[in-house]
Amino acid sequence: MFTLRAFTCYNIDVFGGIDLKFTFKRGIHPAGNKQISKDVPLAVFPTPAVVSIPLSQHIGAPAALAVAVGDEVKVGTLLGKSASFVSANVFSSVSGKVTSVVKKRTAIGTKCDHVVIENDGRYEEVFLPALSEITAETVKARVAEAGIVGMGGATFPTHVKLSPRTPVDVLIINAAECEPYITCDYRLCLEKAKEIMEGVRYMMIALGVDVAYIGVEDNKPDAVRALSEVAPENVRVLSLVTKYPQGAEKQLIYSVTRRVVPEGGLPADVGVVVDNVHTAFAVYEAVALNKPSYQRAMTVSGRMCERPGNYFVRNGVSYEDIASYAGMKEGTMKVISGGPMMGFAQADLAPSTGKGTSSLLFLNDDEISDGDKPISACINCASCASHCPMRLMPMFIERAVEEEDASKAKALHALSCLECGCCAYVCPASRPLVLSMRRAKKLIKEKGV
Amino acid sequence: MSQYIVSSSPHIANKRTVSGIMLEVLIALAPAVIASVIFYGFYALFLEILSVGAAVGTEALYNRVMKRDQTVKDCSAMVTGLLLALNIPVSAPFYVPVIGSAFAILFVKMLFGGIGKNFANPAITARIFLLLAWASVMTSFVKPILWSGGAKEIFKYFACIVKGPSGLGDVAAVTSATPLASLREGAEKVKDLPLLAMFLGNTGGSLGETSALAVLLGGVYLIIRRIIDWRVPTVYLATVALFAMIYGAAKGAVGAYILPSLLGGGLMLGAFFMATDYATSPNTKTGLVVYAVGLGLITSLIRFFGNYPEGVSFAILLMNIVTPFIDKFIRPRPFGFVKQGKGGAK
Numbered sequence: 001m002f003t004l005r006a007f008t009c010y011n012i013d014v015f016g017g018i019d020l021k022f023t024f025k026r027g028i029h030p031a032g033n034k035q036i037s038k039d040v041p042l043a044v045f046p047t048p049a050v051v052s053i054p055l056s057q058h059i060g061a062p063a064a065l066a067v068a069v070g071d072e073v074k075v076g077t078l079l080g081k082s083a084s085f086v087s088a089n090v091f092s093s094v095s096g097k098v099t100s101v102v103k104k105r106t107a108i109g110t111k112c113d114h115v116v117i118e119n120d121g122r123y124e125e126v127f128l129p130a131l132s133e134i135t136a137e138t139v140k141a142r143v144a145e146a147g148i149v150g151m152g153g154a155t156f157p158t159h160v161k162l163s164p165r166t167p168v169d170v171l172i173i174n175a176a177e178c179e180p181y182i183t184c185d186y187r188l189c190l191e192k193a194k195e196i197m198e199g200v201r202y203m204m205i206a207l208g209v210d211v212a213y214i215g216v217e218d219n220k221p222d223a224v225r226a227l228s229e230v231a232p233e234n235v236r237v238l239s240l241v242t243k244y245p246q247g248a249e250k251q252l253i254y255s256v257t258r259r260v261v262p263e264g265g266l267p268a269d270v271g272v273v274v275d276n277v278h279t280a281f282a283v284y285e286a287v288a289l290n291k292p293s294y295q296r297a298m299t300v301s302g303r304m305c306e307r308p309g310n311y312f313v314r315n316g317v318s319y320e321d322i323a324s325y326a327g328m329k330e331g332t333m334k335v336i337s338g339g340p341m342m343g344f345a346q347a348d349l350a351p352s353t354g355k356g357t358s359s360l361l362f363l364n365d366d367e368i369s370d371g372d373k374p375i376s377a378c379i380n381c382a383s384c385a386s387h388c389p390m391r392l393m394p395m396f397i398e399r400a401v402e403e404e405d406a407s408k409a410k411a412l413h414a415l416s417c418l419e420c421g422c423c424a425y426v427c428p429a430s431r432p433l434v435l436s437m438r439r440a441k442k443l444i445k446e447k448g449v
Numbered sequence: 450m451s452q453y454i455v456s457s458s459p460h461i462a463n464k465r466t467v468s469g470i471m472l473e474v475l476i477a478l479a480p481a482v483i484a485s486v487i488f489y490g491f492y493a494l495f496l497e498i499l500s501v502g503a504a505v506g507t508e509a510l511y512n513r514v515m516k517r518d519q520t521v522k523d524c525s526a527m528v529t530g531l532l533l534a535l536n537i538p539v540s541a542p543f544y545v546p547v548i549g550s551a552f553a554i555l556f557v558k559m560l561f562g563g564i565g566k567n568f569a570n571p572a573i574t575a576r577i578f579l580l581l582a583w584a585s586v587m588t589s590f591v592k593p594i595l596w597s598g599g600a601k602e603i604f605k606y607f608a609c610i611v612k613g614p615s616g617l618g619d620v621a622a623v624t625s626a627t628p629l630a631s632l633r634e635g636a637e638k639v640k641d642l643p644l645l646a647m648f649l650g651n652t653g654g655s656l657g658e659t660s661a662l663a664v665l666l667g668g669v670y671l672i673i674r675r676i677i678d679w680r681v682p683t684v685y686l687a688t689v690a691l692f693a694m695i696y697g698a699a700k701g702a703v704g705a706y707i708l709p710s711l712l713g714g715g716l717m718l719g720a721f722f723m724a725t726d727y728a729t730s731p732n733t734k735t736g737l738v739v740y741a742v743g744l745g746l747i748t749s750l751i752r753f754f755g756n757y758p759e760g761v762s763f764a765i766l767l768m769n770i771v772t773p774f775i776d777k778f779i780r781p782r783p784f785g786f787v788k789q790g791k792g793g794a795k
Contacts, residue, residue, distance in 0.1 A: 028463075030461055030463075031461075180461065250784065250785065254784075260784065260785050261785050262785050262787045263783060263784075263785040263786055263787050264787075265785070265787075332453065333453065333454055334453055334454045334460060335453050336460055340458075340459060340460040340461045341458060341459045341460075341461065342458050342459070343458060343460065344458070345453065345454060345455045345456055345457075345458075345460060346453060346455070347453060347455045348452075348453070363460070367461070368454070368460050368461060369459075369460065369461050369462035370454050370456055370460070372462060372464075373462060373466045374466065374467075374468075374522070374523075376467050376520070376523055376564065377562075377563060377564055377565045377566065378565050379467055379470075379525075379564050379565040379727050379728060380565045380727045380728040380732065381470070381727040382727070382732040382733070383465075385732055385733070385781065386734070389784065390783055390784045390785075391781045391782065391783045391784045391786075392781075392783055393732065393780070393781065395732070396732075413783040413786075416783050416784070416785065419458070421458050421459030424457075424459050424462065425459050425461065425462050425463060426462075426463055426465070427462070428465045428466050428467045428469065428470055429466075429467050429565075430462065430466070432457055434457055434458060434459065435457045438457075
């Protein structure tokens with residue numbers, strides 16, 4: 001209820017005294033729907049006979065092709081070499097033969113080269129050489145070498161984040177998992193807590209920070225417990241208020257540290273680096289096991305999925321293969337790569353999984369909002385503004401876009417928009433506000449204001 | 450064509466729709482409608498139905514003639530029509546709410562582009578129009594009916610259907626003075642006001658204003674359902690109460706004016722249902738507070754010092770006009786806002 005929430009901002013006995021609850025202002029409370037897959041332990045997804053591995057699985061320049069058609073590859077063979085500082089290496093996830101390199105659509109709708117490999121089913125491995133010592137420099141070099149990117153879905157190359165331009169004093173590990181349906185990070189916290197903690201330790205060494213926080217939403221108390229049991233003294237596991245978008249970088253930083261990242265700035269500007277919990281696990285695997293990044297934990301869920309669950313999926317498995325293994329039912333209305341708030345609707349099942357594919361959802365008509373609400377004119381209720389975690393005024397930005405007024409859109413801070421979708425979620429007139437925000441950003445860029 | 454729906458994120462949404470919001474407002478107005486029937490009989494209900502019908506009909510006809518998408522399904526015209534009816538005394542002839550509703554929908558809402566685009570609250574503007582066009586009808590208030598009086602008494606205000614108040618024939622039944630008019634007649638007179646009757650509604654007034662209790666019930670419902678922001682009614686009422694206290698202190702009776710000011714006239718209906726109109730109230734929480742203080746001040750100034758006994762409608766219309774300026778000057782600072790040219794963030 002509205003008033004109760006206002007009065008429960010104060011939480012007694014967080015660190016033995018009265019402290020603020022770990023949360024941010026505004027945001028929304030969508031139905032979690034995590035019960036569908038949360039109790040299914042992580043299993044290994046049976047890799048199909050053919051995989052096609054995208055060379056762009058990250059933000060930044062696509063990796064440069066490093067193999068030729070006909071080459072024999074092993075698990076861990078470099079397929080694509082990092083093409084600039086903001087780029088990442090891409091590795092083979094199977095052993096077998098490269099049969100072709102094709103241009104294909106990725107889950108986010110852009111096209112890039114995919115290396116198609118015939119899987120021989122032997123999974124012979126060529127991993128990276130062992131590190132002789134663990135220092136900031138060797139860890140950073142290993143993270144870059146292993147092609148690790150932000151695995152929460154944003155896929156920003158992790159070695160860039162571990163080399164901040166200003167000194168940092170806090171590392172925050174994002175295990176909030178605030179998107180509905182997704183449970184892969186939760187399973188990882190339960191089943192790989194020790195490994196995650198090792199990864200966090202390596203990242204702290206790389207950054208030279210003394211304190212790390214792991215933020216988990218309080219709808220996953222057993223994950224908090226599992227992590228707390230293995231956490232050393234300088235790593236604090238925090239139970240965050242369950243609210244979307246708790247896992248958004250700037251909101252998470254505020255929730256945990258009360259620091260506010262300045263507009264247009266980076267977390268490092270306030271002395272913080274945020275990385276996803278799955279990234280920490282990948283860092284562990286790369287440093288301790290010399291394993292490059294070629295697979296990830298992934299949730300397959302939705303009510304049109306016969307066998308929802310959490311799987312370790314090798315990169316390059318097509319959505320078609322996942323759909324048939326997980327039992328996508330007849331009559332699926334929408335297929336989403338990622339979560340329902342920020343994920344991408346798929347026109348077909350052709351794309352393949354990558355480092356950032358945290359989930360694949362098969363949804364029915366009841367689960368999605370398409371057609372639920374009639375689209376009408378804006379009634380000026382200001383719900384979008386009162387729920388915007390960035391304190392923007394989406395209805396005015398939308399109007400600026402309709403008038404093609406780039407400078408007005410910029411003055412309304414459209415560039416600060418996270419595209420988290422809270423505005424469109426609450427809009428009673430069902431305005432496509434996120435689309436308007438994207439158009440506003442494009443307009444500002446085009447007109448160069 | 451793809452076999453799956455492809456659309457922009459987010460792919461889920463909450464259940465609140467425009468028509469849902471309007472239906473909630475109609476539910477919240479139910480106690481006021483019931484109170485109007487209890488105190489004035491079935492002619493009150495007849496006027497309300499007529500007014501809603503005229504509002505919906507005007508919008509439907511306008512959309513048809515102008516070849517626009519039909520928008521009556523969003524139920525907002527029903528809300529406008531009902532609110533206008535609740536602003537009219539029971540002794541009004543049938544054409545007054547009909548013309549008022551048509552005016553509200555056509556001139557204040559549709560000609561400005563329909564829902565969300567109106568610069569002023571349609572019902573309030575129409576009320577002011579009616580007040581100017583049919584001053585005597587709009588300020589003639591009659592006594593509540595007696596349910597023990599038989600069918601003749603219960604249906605007696607149907608006598609007003611064509612001729613208005615004069616149809617009653619009995620001049621003594623018509624009183625032009627509402628409790629509010631006594632506000633300027635000295636502290637002694639104010640102390641004699643029937644406060645309980647004003648709270649329950651057993652007194653002269655327009656259909657929806659007569660019972661403060663009924664309006665309050667609906668208003669609290671809207672706040673609990675999070676349809677309206679609590680700030681507008683709370684700050685509005687508080688400002689009026691504070692002003693009444695200061696005025697009372699000047700007259701040597703500090704507390705005497707507070708309850709009559711709060712319970713009298715259209716304040717409750719205006720504060721909960723008319724001032725909270727989305728399109729014509731500011732878009733920020735701070736803006737809403739400024740707006741509500743303005744409403745309270747203008748209302749009180751007109752009531753105590755103006756020519757009209759009631760100031761709620763004028764206050765809302767004036768503040769509606771000021772709203773775009775409030776929104777222009779009070780803007781939320783984005784999360785992480787850095788003031789330009791002041792050295793940036795630390």
